[in-house]
Amino acid sequence: METITSEMWASAIVLVLSYVLIFSEKMHRTIAAILGAVVMIGIGMLMGFYTQEAAILAVDGNTILLLAAMMMLVALLRPTGAFDFAAVHITHWANGNPKLLLIYLSLAVSVISMILDNVTTVIVFAPLTVLICRLLKINPMPYLMAEAMLSNIGGAATLVGDPPNLMIGSAANISFNSFLVHMGLPVLVVWIGTVGLMLYLFRNQLKSGGEDPRKLVATHAIKDAQGLKRILFALGVVVVLFFVHHNLHLLPAYASFIGVSIALISMRPDVEKLFGSVNWSVLFFFAGLFIIVGGVESSGLLDLFGHKLAMLAEDPAMLMLTGLLLMWVAAILSAVVDNIPFTVTMILIILGLESSGVNIAPLWWALALGVGLGGNGTHLGATANIIAVSESEKSGMPEARISPMIWMRTGLPVMFFGLLLASFVYWFFFEMFTTA
Amino acid sequence: MKIKHISIPTKVAHPGMRIGEVMWECVEKDVPGIPYVDAEGKLSGRFSVRHLFLLCCIPEDVIHGAHLLGDDIEHLDFPHMRADELMEEVVDDYIFPDAIQLSSNFQAIKALAIMEQYNTEYLFVTEEGEYQGVVTRMSIARAVVTKECCVE
Numbered sequence: 001m002e003t004i005t006s007e008m009w010a011s012a013i014v015l016v017l018s019y020v021l022i023f024s025e026k027m028h029r030t031i032a033a034i035l036g037a038v039v040m041i042g043i044g045m046l047m048g049f050y051t052q053e054a055a056i057l058a059v060d061g062n063t064i065l066l067l068a069a070m071m072m073l074v075a076l077l078r079p080t081g082a083f084d085f086a087a088v089h090i091t092h093w094a095n096g097n098p099k100l101l102l103i104y105l106s107l108a109v110s111v112i113s114m115i116l117d118n119v120t121t122v123i124v125f126a127p128l129t130v131l132i133c134r135l136l137k138i139n140p141m142p143y144l145m146a147e148a149m150l151s152n153i154g155g156a157a158t159l160v161g162d163p164p165n166l167m168i169g170s171a172a173n174i175s176f177n178s179f180l181v182h183m184g185l186p187v188l189v190v191w192i193g194t195v196g197l198m199l200y201l202f203r204n205q206l207k208s209g210g211e212d213p214r215k216l217v218a219t220h221a222i223k224d225a226q227g228l229k230r231i232l233f234a235l236g237v238v239v240v241l242f243f244v245h246h247n248l249h250l251l252p253a254y255a256s257f258i259g260v261s262i263a264l265i266s267m268r269p270d271v272e273k274l275f276g277s278v279n280w281s282v283l284f285f286f287a288g289l290f291i292i293v294g295g296v297e298s299s300g301l302l303d304l305f306g307h308k309l310a311m312l313a314e315d316p317a318m319l320m321l322t323g324l325l326l327m328w329v330a331a332i333l334s335a336v337v338d339n340i341p342f343t344v345t346m347i348l349i350i351l352g353l354e355s356s357g358v359n360i361a362p363l364w365w366a367l368a369l370g371v372g373l374g375g376n377g378t379h380l381g382a383t384a385n386i387i388a389v390s391e392s393e394k395s396g397m398p399e400a401r402i403s404p405m406i407w408m409r410t411g412l413p414v415m416f417f418g419l420l421l422a423s424f425v426y427w428f429f430f431e432m433f434t435t436a
Numbered sequence: 437m438k439i440k441h442i443s444i445p446t447k448v449a450h451p452g453m454r455i456g457e458v459m460w461e462c463v464e465k466d467v468p469g470i471p472y473v474d475a476e477g478k479l480s481g482r483f484s485v486r487h488l489f490l491l492c493c494i495p496e497d498v499i500h501g502a503h504l505l506g507d508d509i510e511h512l513d514f515p516h517m518r519a520d521e522l523m524e525e526v527v528d529d530y531i532f533p534d535a536i537q538l539s540s541n542f543q544a545i546k547a548l549a550i551m552e553q554y555n556t557e558y559l560f561v562t563e564e565g566e567y568q569g570v571v572t573r574m575s576i577a578r579a580v581v582t583k584e585c586c587v588e
Contacts, residue, residue, distance in 0.1 A: 084504055087501075128500070215506065216501065220504065394496045
């Protein structure tokens with residue numbers, strides 16, 4: 001297949017127009033994705049390269065259902081007061097030391113983001129962080145930025161920590177353990193480097209006020225102790241199942257729904273309220289993208305693209321360079337545009353390379369690292385960043401306000417420093433990245 | 437019980453009025469807010485004590501974590517909590533455009549239902565487009581307790 005057919009052109013035009021609509025933000029991205037999906041199916045049926053059945057099969061049910069299940073578990077955990085409880089104890093451990101507070105808060109959001117949705121983690125932690133800083137009379141800006149960036153980095157470590165990872169893991173059939181083993185080291189190195197860099201960049205703002213630290217009190221932090229125990233048990237079961245899902249031949253989505261079932265039976269929540277808290281617009285956005293890119297794949301365009309790229313990646317010596325290039329391109333694009341459409345497209349291109357006999361394992365890890373780290377570059381690079389910016393504005397403290405320029409002054413060094421560290425680990429331990 | 441019998445007559449806020457003057461009217465008449473009449477004489481919004489506090493004194497993070505605050509927070513320095521300066525500011529920047537108006541012939545039960553629907557404590561009563569006063573939950577309760585509700 002060497003020439004571009006009219007079907008390929010048609011699917012490419014629908015894809016490009018859909019992405020232009022999504023990135024231009026002329027309309028909500030979910031509306032753009034649904035519109036693009038409907039047009040892709042319609043044109044595909046007319047031209048004979050795509051069917052309704054193929055479109056439904058193109059939607060990665062494992063990704064969508066896993067996301068929905070995790071959203072439900074977070075919605076059940078949040079009102080119990082678990083996050084408040086964690087924030088109160090972090091303040092106590094830091095004992096008024098601004099640097100320790102930054103490290104502890106960053107560590108907490110990173111660890112939580114490895115299992116739970118990092119956007120929710122930042123939504124919950126950001127107002128608490130401003131309040132803690134208000135009590136300590138310190139500027140919350142470094143903390144808000146650190147939380148957003150390190151939650152993005154923490155989420156990159158696991159299969160369920162970040163939606164792009166979910167998509168990559170699902171498409172490449174990578175287990176939770178394999179993801180943690182391969183991504184753990186680079187993410188750990190990047191995490192340590194980023195915290196160190198942030199402590200240096202914010203050294204002036206992180207000076208102790210020298211006053212007695214006022215602390216939050218834990219007395220009323222836990223609002224539903226019984227509910228907390230039950231949801232923690234359900235989450236514990238999910239985490240254990242994530243570690244063994246490959247051995248038990250369970251899809252991550254099924255493993256997470258086992259936890260949801262336990263939580264639903266033991267907690268008996270208001271089901272309407274629970275389902276109302278699921279972010280359906282995100283799920284339909286993903287489904288729309290899967291259908292759009294599925295149409296491009298059905299037209300044969302991605303195969304053609306993959307064959308061209310395969311020439312570059314076939315040489316084992318060039319494979320590492322291809323991986324590094326992919327990581328940096330993915331990161332830079334993720335800093336300026338939504339990383340999900342890019343990830344969905346790249347997944348199919350990488351899968352296309354496999355049929356050309358290329359070892360695609362290093363490319364999965366490069367893609368995951370790139371999209372995971374790239375979001376830190378600008379305030380629009382990740383949803384968690386936007387929440388941090390919005391919280392800084394709501395604080396009413398002029399010194400806390402994070403403008404796009406202020407974000408980039410820290411975000412770009414953090415992103416490039418992280419990429420350099422990740423590239424070094426990727427290069428030095430390349431052998432490890434040659435397997436999935 | 438028609439609300440024209442239980443509404444509390446108040447002044448209205450005008451462009452350029454000081455917040456202190458408007459707040460005093462609310463405090464004196466024991467109402468949570470009063471209407472704002474623009475330069476053309478049209479009732480175009482409301483001044484609300486609750487929203488003034490929300491805008492000037494209680495940041496969202498403090499509301500979010502109120503249950504976590506201890507007793508030693510007297511040092512909390514709200515950036516806009518400068519009462520004297522605030523009272524001297526003009527009211528125009530603190531006006532909310534949504535002012536729910538009811539005809540004076542409405543029954544109190546309907547007023548209570550609309551308060552629930554809009555999650556508010558008070559409504560403005562008008563008669564043929566002219567502002568008559570504020571009806572609050574407490575003014576209805578007072579009418580019930582004092583049997584004023586028996587007046588047609």
